[in-house]
Amino acid sequence: MNEEFSSRRTNLLFVVLTVINLFLLTTHLNVYIRFAKNILFYLLNPTTAVAGQALESTRNISQTLHEVLRVHQDNLSLVKDLQRYVYLDHDYQRMKDENARLHQLVNFPPTKMGNYVPARIVSREPASWFQWVVISKGSEDGITIDAPVLVWAGSRPAVLGRAVEIFAHSAKVVLITNTLCALPVQIKGIGEDGLLEGQNNAELRVNYLRAGGKIAIGDEVVTSPLSAVFPEGITVGYVRDITFSENDTLRIAAVRPLVNFNRLREVMVLTSRTGDRHE
Amino acid sequence: MNSIINGLLFFFVIIIQFSWTKYFALYGLAPNIPLIALIYISLRQGALSGQLLGFAWGITWDVLSGDLFGSHALLFTGIGFLIGKLSHKMDESKVITQMVLTGIASVVFSAGMWCLYLVFSPTEYVLSWNYIVWMQPLLNMMVAPFFFAAASLVIPEQRA
Numbered sequence: 001m002n003e004e005f006s007s008r009r010t011n012l013l014f015v016v017l018t019v020i021n022l023f024l025l026t027t028h029l030n031v032y033i034r035f036a037k038n039i040l041f042y043l044l045n046p047t048t049a050v051a052g053q054a055l056e057s058t059r060n061i062s063q064t065l066h067e068v069l070r071v072h073q074d075n076l077s078l079v080k081d082l083q084r085y086v087y088l089d090h091d092y093q094r095m096k097d098e099n100a101r102l103h104q105l106v107n108f109p110p111t112k113m114g115n116y117v118p119a120r121i122v123s124r125e126p127a128s129w130f131q132w133v134v135i136s137k138g139s140e141d142g143i144t145i146d147a148p149v150l151v152w153a154g155s156r157p158a159v160l161g162r163a164v165e166i167f168a169h170s171a172k173v174v175l176i177t178n179t180l181c182a183l184p185v186q187i188k189g190i191g192e193d194g195l196l197e198g199q200n201n202a203e204l205r206v207n208y209l210r211a212g213g214k215i216a217i218g219d220e221v222v223t224s225p226l227s228a229v230f231p232e233g234i235t236v237g238y239v240r241d242i243t244f245s246e247n248d249t250l251r252i253a254a255v256r257p258l259v260n261f262n263r264l265r266e267v268m269v270l271t272s273r274t275g276d277r278h279e
Numbered sequence: 280m281n282s283i284i285n286g287l288l289f290f291f292v293i294i295i296q297f298s299w300t301k302y303f304a305l306y307g308l309a310p311n312i313p314l315i316a317l318i319y320i321s322l323r324q325g326a327l328s329g330q331l332l333g334f335a336w337g338i339t340w341d342v343l344s345g346d347l348f349g350s351h352a353l354l355f356t357g358i359g360f361l362i363g364k365l366s367h368k369m370d371e372s373k374v375i376t377q378m379v380l381t382g383i384a385s386v387v388f389s390a391g392m393w394c395l396y397l398v399f400s401p402t403e404y405v406l407s408w409n410y411i412v413w414m415q416p417l418l419n420m421m422v423a424p425f426f427f428a429a430a431s432l433v434i435p436e437q438r439a
């Protein structure tokens with residue numbers, strides 16, 4: 001009985017709904033139906049609009065995450081590139097310095113100094129840092145025993161040492177900072193001679209200076225005409241300090257070399273000069 | 280409880296159909312989710328729920344679209360009522376039953392729309408026989424088992 005009533009109610013409702021639908025279809029959206037449709041549209045449209053926006057924002061999150069991942073990957077790639085460019089920049093700076101040094105070598109005045117052979121420093125022992133270096137040229141290149149070895153310091157040549165052991169394609173150079181090296185020098189402007197000696201460190205010492213001389217701190221020390229190895233007037237360094245010897249009859253000057261011993265790359269070996277002599 | 284779930288389902292289906300189908304439509308072809316949901320509700324809850332929800336989805340579709348006003352409401356009400364009458368008279372859990380019923384309902388829906396346009400359209404109506412007309416029932420049939428499986432997890436089986 002109950003089920004039959006329910007079925008009748010369902011059928012009746014179907015008829016009512018069908019009549020309503022047919023009425024809507026036949027009225028062809030007259031003013032009242034259009035009004036009702038608009039009201040329903042204003043009620044229902046926000047639901048779909050908000051749902052669409054919600055999904056769109058979810059898509060934005062996905063896009064943002066994708067972009068973050070892409071930026072992260074780009075960052076990793078750029079870090080690698082940066083490391084490579086840092087290395088290249090270091091290489092560039094090294095080559096730039098080398099170019100500047102070679103440029104100075106090319107400008108070295110040969111007329112005054114005679115012929116020279118450019119060479120690279122190929123070996124330098126840390127234990128003998130201020131004593132020896134090995135250069136890349138030897139007897140095959142015209143280098144002889146006691147050949148003066150210079151470097152270009154700033155805008156002029158400076159004394160580095162002399163060749164003491166010669167091989168076919170290399171040579172061993174004793175530096176002026178070596179205690180075994182002694183070189184006649186003079187104080188520029190005064191003309192007073194002394195004997196420069198190495199200390200196995202970055203400083204030099206000039207002995208046998210006259211106690212009453214006019215030497216002063218900052219004076220330039222150059223090679224003496226008495227030197228049988230080096231041409232006259234090549235800069236060695238500058239006076240840093242002046243002291244008296246034990247008996248106060250002579251003075252001793254501490255000299256700061258013009259050569260930067262921590263930036264030795266290329267050298268010039270003089271192979272001949274006018275009026276060669278042997279000490 | 281049943282009314283609340285049906286109410287939530289009503290809005291959920293409307294949101295899917297009118298807001299989200301654009302994201303999974305392929306070449307303009309998307310499943311008719313209200314029709315599939317209507318078949319499910321009618322089979323599970325009977326003719327009363329089927330025709331009421333069918334009318335609600337249909338009138339909403341008519342309001343939100345520019346189609347002939349009342350056409351969806353009439354077809355959905357009829358489909359909900361008729362399939363509701365078949366409720367519990369066949370094994371609704373079988374995939375083949377779900378697909379066949381969905382296919383028939385889809386064809387009836389398309390044919391019904393064509394007929395309604397022929398009769399009630401204020402202007403001359405020419406049916407466009409493009410691939411969507413042919414593929415829509417097939418797509419609905421493919422989607423129906425998945426929808427039925429998902430819906431059976433959250434919607435209780437209860438005769439109205």
